[in-house]
Amino acid sequence: MGLVELFILAVGLSMDAFAVSICKGLSLRKIQIKHIVVVGLYFGIFQGGMPFIGYLLGNQFSEKIVSVDHWIAFILLLIIGINMIKESRKDEIDEIENNAENTGLEVKGMLLLAIATSIDALAVGVTFAFLKVNILPAVTFIGITTFVLSSLGVKIGNVFGSKYKSHAELAGGLILIILGTKILLDHTGFLQKLGTHLF
Template identity: 65%
Template sequence: MSLLELFIIALGLSMDAFAVSICKGLCMPQMNWKNAVIAGLYFGGFQAGMPVIGYLLGSQFKEAITSYDHWIAFGLLGIIGINMIKESFSKEELECSDCSLDPKNMLMLAIATSIDALAVGVTFAFLKVQIVPAVSFIGATTFSLSVAGIKVGNVFGSRFKSKAEFSGGIILIMMGAKILFQHLFEM
């Protein structure tokens, strides 16, 4: 997997955390860089950790399904992408009234925004991606976008939340299709 492909996947995965960070920034009366870094560490840490768990799980059974692993990668990324697009059109808004960075609240948000990264980790196992550099890159990208999301939310408000989710969904679907087509046309 090339660095560009990894960057595109990292962007797609980090869009949920970016959207939640916008929401957190929205309710902050004044921009606080310490809080932005704390949010970035939660979201970036979980976005880096979940693919490791997925990778370990995927590595356990990748030999048994090598002949159709590209279909699994396509399916997982497609489902995640479609779900993100669907959420971008949802009228249901995130609860933005809680501006605190309470560890329990942040833990729940970090897990919720990184579940899709678990499935991507399974895909990484099938594609034999070098996991340490990949998750480091995903974590750093998510950290950066989460910090930026706090700032964007504080300055501009919620108008970017649905666009971020929609874009992330499209990116993941396109990467899944690329993996599938690349495998089908290599044969």
């Protein structure tokens, strides 16, 4: 997986956290730098940590199913992407995200939000094991990307309001579906075969 693909994946994964960060920005009357940093760190650490756990789990059995790994990656990313698109079509983000207004930046509330928004990344970590991704740079990159976008989300939510929440999740879902399809096509050699027939 190249740097461009990793960046696209990182952005797609971070859209849930970005949407929730907008909610946090909405709930904070007077925003401070520490608020932005705290939210960014929670989401960045969990979004980077979950793929690492998934990678460790996937490594245990990746060699046994290497012949179908691209299908597993495609199906996981497709399911995650579809779920994110469904969430974007709801009138409200989700019950746990709606509770963000009441939890402030308390440890318990932020942990719940960070875990809830990073579960998808756990499944992506499993695909990393199948694809033999260099895991430490990958999860670091994902964590930093999520930190930046989540921090930005807090500011956007505080300034512009809630209209970007659903758009963020929709974009994230589409990105993951496209990436999963690309992985499948690359590993099955479909594009090469198509090019051979056309030219």
